[in-house]
Amino acid sequence: EAQVTQNPRYLITVTGKKLTVTCSQNMNHEYMSWYRQDPGLGLRQIYYSMNVEVTDKGDVPEGYKVSRKEKRNFPLILESPSPNQTSLYFCASSLGGGAWETQYFGPGTRLLVL
């Protein structure tokens, strides 16, 4: 089944403890991205990647890192999480980076930083 998977689905952590949220897609998509969703602010893009080893900042990249060493994986790294990074996170992928491309979203990761 074609899908985007994220792990973990739920995470409670403490301020400053490094964490990684994994994202994997099995559709051979070139474009991958991360969003966070907060009440009243909607979906905001954190980082995106047009292909392996090509990443760029989205609207809200501060406090996050990403890497794209393989086509299928696009992990989101929080080196020193803070409470304002408590949010619902979505990974997405598309065949290419064109404006006509359909985005496929993962199931989401709900993060609470205490």
Added chain:
Amino acid sequence: SQKIEQNSEALNIQEGKTATLTCNYTNYSPAYLQWYRQDPGRGPVFLLLIRENEKEKRKERLKVTFDTTLKQSLFHITASQPADSATYLCALYNNAGNMLTFGGGTRLMVKP
């Protein structure tokens, strides 16, 4: 600055009626506009894409219009059903064409 605006107030309609949701944008020159559906706690799901040279696009009970002069898209669900209750998001790529930005979404509630 670039903005995508959707009515943040929930839209409540009766089953069987047509729901109409609005997406307005400023400072974009989009060649394409997308609509997604999102259920609570789940990732958005793609519904329809419309091109700038298409005035209207249909898919089953869904219809999307795209007016680049008014800078507006309308999303219609005809013969609405309670199962259509969800949040509907419109999305545009920025002018550089490398980043997809979503509107805040409009929550639709269809009552039996």
